[in-house]
Amino acid sequence: MLNRKIRVKQMTYEDSETECKIIMPLFDFRNKDEVEYAFLDGRYILQRFEPKDELTKEKGFSEKDRTDISFARWAIFVDNAEKYNYQDEVNILLLALRLAKKCRAFIKFRLSPNCRKRISRISNTIQFTIMDDTTRIIESSDLDKADEIFKKLIDMRMVxxxxxxxxxxxxxxxxxxxxxxxxxxxxxxxxxxxxxxxxxxxxxxxxxxxxxxxxxxxxxxxxxxxxxxxxxxxxxxxxxxxxxxxxxxxxxxxxxxxxxxxxxxxxxxxxxxxxxxxxxxxxxxxxxxxxxxxxxxx
Structure with a gap:
């Protein structure tokens, strides 16, 4: 049985022009065990993120954007994104993290290093009500729970x-x-x-x-x-x-x-x-x- 806590080989920015890779840096996300993880049977990969100069220097990035993205340490990676309804499903994944641990993780950008539109800014992000004492630190077991919730939410929408x-x-x-x-x-x-x-x-x-x-x-x-x-x-x-x-x-x-x-x-x-x-x-x-x-x- 495939272990979903996997070490994913470092993804580079040089890919086939026929395949669209999407990278979505996570903000306000603390991964205590620092594990990479495969959600939805490997369709969405939680992986370490290092912003690349060739992307952050794009005209679409402001100085504030560059400062913000410098704090992102993890991202959701999607290979062959054109095959999936990835924008919708990633939103469901964020809901799953919220339901699993009241996680505050959100995304602000979609980076597409090998696609025509290399940067998309997301203006409609998850909002937060008031602070409470619930921990937002994500542990390995929380990722398992979030993946289970993720799959069930997708199923729930179809019922x-x-x-x-x-x-x-x-x-x-x-x-x-x-x-x-x-x-x-x-x-x-x-x-x-x-x-x-x-x-x-x-x-x-x-x-x-x-x-x-x-x-x-x-x-x-x-x-x-x-x-x-x-x-x-x-x-x-x-x-x-x-x-x-x-x-x-x-x-x-x-x-x-x-x-x-x-x-x-x-x-x-x-x-x-x-x-x-x-x-x-x-x-x-x-x-x-x-x-x-x-x-x-x-």
Missing amino acids: SSRTHNAVLFLYKAYHSSGWMDAFIYYMMCLESLFSKERKGDSEKTICLRVSVFLNDKYGTKYDDIQPLYELRSKLVHGSFALNEETPPGVHLARLKKLEDLMINVFQLFLDQDIHKLYGDLNKKEEYFNELSRTKAHL
């Missing part, structure tokens, strides 16, 4: 429109620069996963299903979800005064609570392969109806 949208909304929430935008996307993600197939009391359904789903492992209660859903309703229906003098920290604290809840939801969904139930929406409904019936008292 149904609900699961596809949930992953999309999670991505958009992480990339939203405003607290309100991120908050609404997180709530849309919850509704994609937990709403009923038939019309009904949406607030009660979402709050009950989320709480009973998370209670055993995380101790989540109905009353933990209800204030978040109430704020969602006020924002959507215009009954929340956005110009009121609420300290910014209050909104960020609410967003952080919802963000942590979403990480718990996705971790449990993927650990238990709950997303596979969405291939048959009747089975999905049966699962949540039974869960709500047996644990509604919690």
Whole structure:
């Protein structure tokens, strides 16, 4: 069996013109064990990165860009990138790292040393809410976990429109620069996963299903979800005064609570392969109806 923790031979910048190699330096990424790693059965390689003068001196780089990239020590390498939907899949990989360890890793550039367009700047990067005491140091075991989550997220997007949208909304929430935008996307993600197939009391359904789903492992209660859903309703229906003098920290604290809840939801969904139930929406409904019936008292 192939060991995914592999030593990958040093990749050079001289490759066939028919093959497009993409290098995406990682920022805010600390690899404690300093291991190189093959994600998705070798399609995406985590490898040491050394910026090359011939690239950083391109007109597309500003002095700030050169300073920023000088701090990058690791990058994701993709060979034959034209064969894959690599831009989309790398975003899913970053989500997987976030879910595995609340990792702050993000990319700002795509370097293509042997392609016509040698540099692409990414303006839409992952955002962060507020600091907490969770470690962002990635260990070897975290890479294993991230790879497993990565594969399951790709699978999850293919199961149904609900699961596809949930992953999309999670991505958009992480990339939203405003607290309100991120908050609404997180709530849309919850509704994609937990709403009923038939019309009904949406607030009660979402709050009950989320709480009973998370209670055993995380101790989540109905009353933990209800204030978040109430704020969602006020924002959507215009009954929340956005110009009121609420300290910014209050909104960020609410967003952080919802963000942590979403990480718990996705971790449990993927650990238990709950997303596979969405291939048959009747089975999905049966699962949540039974869960709500047996644990509604919690």
